[in-house]
Amino acid sequence: MAARRAINPSRRVLDSGGLPLVNSLHQKSRSSPLLSVGLVVLAAFILIGYSFRGSGGISGEKEALSMGQGVSCSSDVLNAIPILKKAYGDSMRKVLHVGPDSCAIVSKLLKEEDTEAWGVEPYDLEDADSSCKSLVRKGFVRVADIKFPLPYRPKSFSLVLVSDSLDYLSPKYLNKTLPDLARVSADGLVIFAGYPGQQRAKVSELAKFGRPAKLRSSSWWIRYFVQTGLEENESVIKKFEQASSESSYKPSCQIFHVSS
Ligand SMILES: *[C@@H]1O[C@H](CO)[C@@H](O)[C@H](O)[C@H]1NC(C)=O
Ligand SMILES: *[C@@H]1O[C@H](CO)[C@@H](O)[C@H](O)[C@H]1NC(C)=O
Numbered sequence: 001m002a003a004r005r006a007i008n009p010s011r012r013v014l015d016s017g018g019l020p021l022v023n024s025l026h027q028k029s030r031s032s033p034l035l036s037v038g039l040v041v042l043a044a045f046i047l048i049g050y051s052f053r054g055s056g057g058i059s060g061e062k063e064a065l066s067m068g069q070g071v072s073c074s075s076d077v078l079n080a081i082p083i084l085k086k087a088y089g090d091s092m093r094k095v096l097h098v099g100p101d102s103c104a105i106v107s108k109l110l111k112e113e114d115t116e117a118w119g120v121e122p123y124d125l126e127d128a129d130s131s132c133k134s135l136v137r138k139g140f141v142r143v144a145d146i147k148f149p150l151p152y153r154p155k156s157f158s159l160v161l162v163s164d165s166l167d168y169l170s171p172k173y174l175n176k177t178l179p180d181l182a183r184v185s186a187d188g189l190v191i192f193a194g195y196p197g198q199q200r201a202k203v204s205e206l207a208k209f210g211r212p213a214k215l216r217s218s219s220w221w222i223r224y225f226v227q228t229g230l231e232e233n234e235s236v237i238k239k240f241e242q243a244s245s246e247s248s249y250k251p252s253c254q255i256f257h258v259s260s
Pocket of ligand 1: 171172175227228
């Protein structure tokens with residue numbers, strides 16, 4: 001499903017660019033109706049070919065990956081900080097962020113008043129800048145594989161934010177990682193996940209997790225929370241929505257507030 005939607009842009013190009021070309025050829029070659037019929041049939045074959053390619057799971061995913069331009073929820077997390085402060089209040093005093101770009105998110109959190117912050121970066125930090133390297137050296141950010149239990153005691157943080165990384169975990173690993181994220185949080189867990197159809201294309205992410213992102217729908221996540229006994233925090237959801245509309249915060253990712 002995700003693969004098919006990811007293909008849509010190329011199909012749209014064909015729809016808008018391909019067919020007018022056929023039409024203009026048609027006008028020039030009025031003397032040869034057979035030729036224009038042939039062109040229309042050819043165009044139809046190309047369109048059908050593209051739709052089939054789009055629905056083919058594996059080849060579709062490869063195509064989406066080679067298109068580059070991976071999106072992530074990192075900027076949604078950065079922009080959410082004032083909204084989260086309004087919704088969570090005192091629960092923002094000790095925050096753990098888990099996901100890509102953790103250095104950027106942790107350094108922004110550290111600039112907030114009354115907020116301590118730590119980060120777990122699931123990817124290699126080889127090309128990290130000097131301020132990121134300094135955060136790693138001081139122990140604020142660590143690189144860790146989130147398929148394994150996090151090296152923190154229960155309720156070490158008041159709030160845990162996780163972005164993108166869960167999109168790469170199969171249900172088998174989600175079953176371990178999500179309860180572990182809830183374990184280290186005292187007041188809640190905020191999940192930023194991609195919507196189906198969004199492109200996730202970082203090759204380094206693929207190498208790390210061994211599978212491309214599997215972007216799940218809101219209903220999939222909500223069903224998953226119910227199955228695994230995680231509850232959404234309704235009062236925080238209301239406050240977060242209110243603060244979002246007051247600040248015109250429009251995230252491109254879906255956000256869930258789960259009780260720990
Ligand atoms: C994950 O946990 C749920 C709820 O405990 C269970 O129904 C499901 O089968 C598990 N999935 C995997 C792949 O282990
Ligand atoms: C919902 O979140 C708030 C803010 O962190 C917290 O105080 C409250 O205990 C949470 N409620 C539940 C049911 O977890």
